[in-house]
Amino acid sequence: MRGRVARMVAIKVAGAVFVLWAVATLTFFAVRLIPGDPAQAILGGPGSQASAGALAAVRAEYGLDQPLFIQYLQQLGRLATGDLGRSYALNMDVAPLVLAQLGGTLTLAVLALVVAWLLALALATWSTRAGRVGWMIGSGLEIVAAALPHFWLATALIVLFSSWLGVLPPISTPGVAGLVLPVITLAIPLAGFLGQVMRESLLTALESPFVLSARARGESERGVRWIHVLRHAALPAVSLSGWAFGSLISGAVVVETIFARPGLGRTLLNAVTVRDVPVVIGVVLIVAVAYILVTLATDLASRSIDPRLRSA
Known part of the structure; x- marks a missing residue:
């Protein structure tokens, strides 16, 4: 062993x-x-x-x-040796420069992942309970959401919530209000992908033998869905969360630039523009390490959810 x-x-x-x-x-x-x-x-x-x-x-x-x-x-x-070098353009060590921007990007990515999960779960659950019409509406919304480019969605949200309604700032500011539009911009396209996976998994789970056994034992419909079906249906989406985190980090380059938000995305874009090789490599390596850790965490989460993976 x-x-x-x-x-x-x-x-x-x-x-x-x-x-x-x-x-x-x-x-x-x-x-x-x-x-x-x-x-x-x-x-x-x-x-x-x-x-x-x-x-x-x-x-x-x-x-x-x-x-x-x-x-x-x-x-x-x-x-x-752990030396990321010195920035060509800024004449400072790359490690503290990158680490200073890491927290903002991780906060943005984690919040967007949580919001995307909630949106996808809510839409998938509703569409599987609303019959054929709900399935068609949910499928259409998921396809549209997954196809939305970040730059277009960010611009539309700024026009709607900042210019027309005036309820949210057009650029990122300290506090919760400055996070809302960037998080939604990243979360909606990802929710489209996750929603498609969850909905298909929910439909498959609802027709599985273990659901029939649970209903035969007298469990309520709510208990069947939230205890048995949801646990089974969440597995593919959990496995995709590592990839989703990587896509959120890449989307942060666009989102942080549009909303003037400090983070790894803007740092990377500025470094590429001036050919600052140490900063570019430092940012990409830090993101790669974060991606590896998130992938490992999703693997462990999948094993904790599915007993078959633990036994394997």
Whole structure:
């Protein structure tokens, strides 16, 4: 038993290390493919009018005069020791810069995931109890919600709740009110995806033999749905929560920019714009670590919900 557990842990750790290496590698070369000179970003951007001597000195200081593969190996060496490097554009360590923005993005993503779950669960439960008409309405709403782009939805919410009704701020402000529109913008498209999965799982569970057995034992319809059916139907959506968290982080790039909200999304966008390679790699690695942890948590949650996974 201990050997199987140790083997499983070793596989998980090896998989996490491989994912982090792949993310760092792809990000490094992808940023390098963007047109422009990183040395100019260090000296203030293309408008700084830096001299050729200053550019050469910066390239030598940061190792940018080395072949690209050597720069890549040096970057991996720093990352292996936990050193994310220094920002080219901001001239400060990347680790505290990224960690300072992490809390805002995680708060936004977690709240959006909770709201998406509640919306999807409410719509799926109602549509399965409202007959064929409810099923058609629920299916249509889920498809529309899943297809909404974040930038369009954010603009529509700002026009409705800020310009017309004047009840919510158009940009993110401290407090709960500043979180409402960003959270809803991220939650609605995700709720469309989760709702489709939950509704199909609910319909399948309602026709399963264990539901017939529960009803035969005299359990109420409410008890059957909330104790047996919902637990079974939640499994696919729980498994998708890891992917959902990743999609929320990627959507945060757009949402944080539109609502002028500080976070990893805006930091990443600004860093890509000025070719700030250490910041880009630092942000992406932190997001990858968060994604791995959330995926592990969803795996454990699935095992706690489904006894068959625990026995396997």
